[in-house]
Amino acid sequence: xxxxxxxSIVTFAYFSAAFVFLVSxxxxxxxxxxxxxxxxxxxxxxxxxxxxxxxIHSYQLGIGHAPLSNFYESLVFFSWSIIFIYMITRxxxxxxxxxxxxxxxxxxxxxxxxxxxxxDCRIQPLIPALQSxxxxxxxxxxxxxxxxxxxxFGTSILYLVKRRTGKWNIAQLPDAAVLDEIxxxxxxxxxxxxxLGIITGAAWADRAWGRYWGWDPKETWSLITWLIYxxxxxxxxxxxxxxxxxxxxxxxxxxxxxxxxxxxxxxxxGLHSYL
Amino acid sequence: xxxxxxxxxxxVRLAIFLFLALAVTSIFGTxxxxxxxxxxxxxxxxxxxxxxxxxxxxxxxxxxxxxxxLLVLLSINILACTFKQTPRVMNLTFPxxxxxxxxxxxxxxxxxxxHSQQDLSDLEEQTQVLxxxxxxxxxxxxxxxxxxxxxxxxxxxxxxxxxFVHVSILFILGGGLIGTIWGFSGQMNxxxxxxxxxxxxxxGTGTEKLGFDVRCDDFTVDFYEMGMPKEYxxxxxxxxxxxxxxxxxxxxxxxxxxxxxxxxQATYGIAGIDNFRIVVQNSRTGKKTGLTMGLMEKAALPExxxxxxxxxxxxxxxxxxxxxxxxxxxxxxxxxxxWIEKNKRKEKGDxxxxxxxxxxxxxTGIQVSKDPGVPFVWTGFSLILSGFILSLFFxxxxxxxxxxxxxxxxxxxxxxxxxxNKKVFxxxxxxxxxxxxxxxxx
Numbered sequence: 001x002x003x004x005x006x007x008s009i010v011t012f013a014y015f016s017a018a019f020v021f022l023v024s025x026x027x028x029x030x031x032x033x034x035x036x037x038x039x040x041x042x043x044x045x046x047x048x049x050x051x052x053x054x055x056i057h058s059y060q061l062g063i064g065h066a067p068l069s070n071f072y073e074s075l076v077f078f079s080w081s082i083i084f085i086y087m088i089t090r091x092x093x094x095x096x097x098x099x100x101x102x103x104x105x106x107x108x109x110x111x112x113x114x115x116x117x118x119x120d121c122r123i124q125p126l127i128p129a130l131q132s133x134x135x136x137x138x139x140x141x142x143x144x145x146x147x148x149x150x151x152x153f154g155t156s157i158l159y160l161v162k163r164r165t166g167k168w169n170i171a172q173l174p175d176a177a178v179l180d181e182i183x184x185x186x187x188x189x190x191x192x193x194x195x196l197g198i199i200t201g202a203a204w205a206d207r208a209w210g211r212y213w214g215w216d217p218k219e220t221w222s223l224i225t226w227l228i229y230x231x232x233x234x235x236x237x238x239x240x241x242x243x244x245x246x247x248x249x250x251x252x253x254x255x256x257x258x259x260x261x262x263x264x265x266x267x268x269x270g271l272h273s274y275l
Numbered sequence: 276x277x278x279x280x281x282x283x284x285x286x287v288r289l290a291i292f293l294f295l296a297l298a299v300t301s302i303f304g305t306x307x308x309x310x311x312x313x314x315x316x317x318x319x320x321x322x323x324x325x326x327x328x329x330x331x332x333x334x335x336x337x338x339x340x341x342x343x344x345l346l347v348l349l350s351i352n353i354l355a356c357t358f359k360q361t362p363r364v365m366n367l368t369f370p371x372x373x374x375x376x377x378x379x380x381x382x383x384x385x386x387x388x389x390h391s392q393q394d395l396s397d398l399e400e401q402t403q404v405l406x407x408x409x410x411x412x413x414x415x416x417x418x419x420x421x422x423x424x425x426x427x428x429x430x431x432x433x434x435x436x437x438x439f440v441h442v443s444i445l446f447i448l449g450g451g452l453i454g455t456i457w458g459f460s461g462q463m464n465x466x467x468x469x470x471x472x473x474x475x476x477x478x479g480t481g482t483e484k485l486g487f488d489v490r491c492d493d494f495t496v497d498f499y500e501m502g503m504p505k506e507y508x509x510x511x512x513x514x515x516x517x518x519x520x521x522x523x524x525x526x527x528x529x530x531x532x533x534x535x536x537x538x539x540q541a542t543y544g545i546a547g548i549d550n551f552r553i554v555v556q557n558s559r560t561g562k563k564t565g566l567t568m569g570l571m572e573k574a575a576l577p578e579x580x581x582x583x584x585x586x587x588x589x590x591x592x593x594x595x596x597x598x599x600x601x602x603x604x605x606x607x608x609x610x611x612x613x614w615i616e617k618n619k620r621k622e623k624g625d626x627x628x629x630x631x632x633x634x635x636x637x638x639t640g641i642q643v644s645k646d647p648g649v650p651f652v653w654t655g656f657s658l659i660l661s662g663f664i665l666s667l668f669f670x671x672x673x674x675x676x677x678x679x680x681x682x683x684x685x686x687x688x689x690x691x692x693x694x695x696n697k698k699v700f701x702x703x704x705x706x707x708x709x710x711x712x713x714x715x716x717x
């Protein structure tokens with residue numbers, strides 16, 4: 001069975017989960033939240049299976065490699081990462097509304113990957129530059145970092161909504177302090193993962209291109225992202241900044257993430273042309 | 276003045292400013308392509324803009340004076356901050372003396388006081404268990420006056436995590452500086468079967484002699500069935516004074532390292548073509564002859580007075596097909612010039628020509644780099660990761676406890692300081708004390 005078939009099931013599952021999370025959020029019903037979690041976990045399991053199937057399938061085609069090597073595969077893995085990060089941090093930092101955001105965001109990414117004609121979902125062989133043991137660790141750490149930043153981004157938007165709607169407050173939203181804490185935790189974890197992503201990328205670049213750092217646009221933008229979140233953490237930890245200012249930095253940081261992921265490849269040119 | 280400067284350089288405010296300044300300025304370098312010859316920029320920008328951009332070296336901005344200045348300021352900032360933090364961190368990690376001060380029981384963020392009428396020995400036992408589950412390690416006991424003091428601590432080395440992370444940046448920047456000063460990188464193109472000892476530097480500052488010869492024995496490129504490149508591969512031999520000292524294969528992601536230099540597969544190209552295999556059929560006699568010839572070589576055609584030469588080669592005539600330009604020379608006639616595409620019959624006069632095959636000579640483009648800063652950068656990378664692990668997975672937990680005799684029993688005071696997850700710690704503490712008091716009541 002083709003992995004793209006499973007991906008379409010997962011797309012539907014995340015959409016349903018987002019809807020159920022939203023219902024649970026509006027009516028503040030714990031049991032509905034549980035239903036949403038069950039759907040999300042089922043989606044995650046099927047998506048993991050789809051990744052494994054695609055991996056096996058690539059070996060059957062004689063061009064075996066981890067399914068992390070082109071735009072389609074990166075989108076699928078990005079959506080997987082968001083749900084994965086949400087599920088493992090849910091116990092401590094998660095709640096119904098961030099669940100809505102995480103599943104809906106993953107749904108959008110998968111829908112784009114499947115429905116946009118621009119994304120080629122075929123399994124392609126690896127060009128020489130990508131034939132490296134660093135591929136898996138570099139891609140996984142980078143996308144897990146992106147996922148943390150995506151959740152932090154969603155939370156900062158919620159924070160701003162919470163603060164701006166003082167008069168006709170959305171009562172169901174968690175306290176501003178809780179949202180602020182989730183944003184901070186997600187950015188801390190994401191920052192460490194991004195550092196790991198940059199380091200594995202540097203180690204790889206040293207072997208593939210003969211230098212660990214060359215100010216290629218992708219490298220530079222990953223550094224810009226790192227610096228923005230680095231500034232965020234210093235402002236928070238050492239200067240005690242909280243609230244709206246931090247939400248804004250988090251939003252700017254996520255714009256940098258998106259630019260690092262997509263903008264560099266579509267607008268600028270460089271060595272890192274395979275996303 | 277000195278203290279003012281020190282205060283500025285050891286401030287987090289400066290760090291945040293530098294982070295954002297580096298982030299914002301770095302964007303320019305991704306918008307303006309870096310490292311082109313100056314004439315190219317002169318054409319793109321108007322003279323006024325060009326002068327300004329040139330002053331700020333926007334064309335190679337990551338090596339410009341002001342960008343370097345920002346990095347130097349960042350280094351000084353990290354140094355000063357680390358210096359400022361050192362006493363505090365050292366005191367937390369390697370304390371000279373554990374003084375238990377009564378003030379912790381009134382000033383700590385987490386504190387708890389309760390009373391008990393149990394025996395002192397029972398209480399001591401209970402509180403030991405309590406401290407053990409809160410902070411793990413064995414308990415220090417002190418007696419001052421009538422009161423008993425206990426102290427427990429866990430994860431003190433996590434305080435070093437942040438120091439590691441900050442120092443790591445110095446290693447990485449230092450490694451980068453060393454590489455810039457004592458390293459070089461460039462490219463050498465070597466035709467199959469030939470040797471070279473000269474690297475053309477990327478910085479545009481000329482060439483670098485290696486002091487030994489690199490011979491390209493063979494270059495091959497493989498393609499997947501779908502047409503994408505599968506492997507680029509150069510077999511090289513290193514010669515010193517004409518003697519073979521090493522040999523190896525360079526593939527993408529698999530560089531050859533010799534004498535502290537790294538040789539990476541960067542590019543390739545066709546250096547020359549020869550040994551064109553051409554089959555000529557004389558249509559009058561039907562005789563077929565195979566010719567093997569190079570460019571600009573003349574060959575007599577069988578059973579005829581005519582001769583034939585190849586004057587040009589194109590790798591992709593009308594799309595993908597390689598072709599040669601042939602010239603048919605017959606006495607008393609004008610030259611006849613025509614294209615012969617690979618594996619296609621071409622009739623001309625009395626003859627039919629077919630280009631069957633030819634030999635390609637590749638040159639391989641090897642990127643050569645020397646960077647003595649790399650070990651420092653790797654040290655920095657290990658430091659930053661171990662620093663993150665220390666501060667992410669371990670929390671510094673300190674718990675103080677005092678049992679003091681009061682009227683009708685004992686007063687137990689507990690104070691704690693945790694470096695993170697205060698909420699989780701509080702919940703755990705409440706739970707433990709809850710069970711303790713229930714047990715005491717029963």
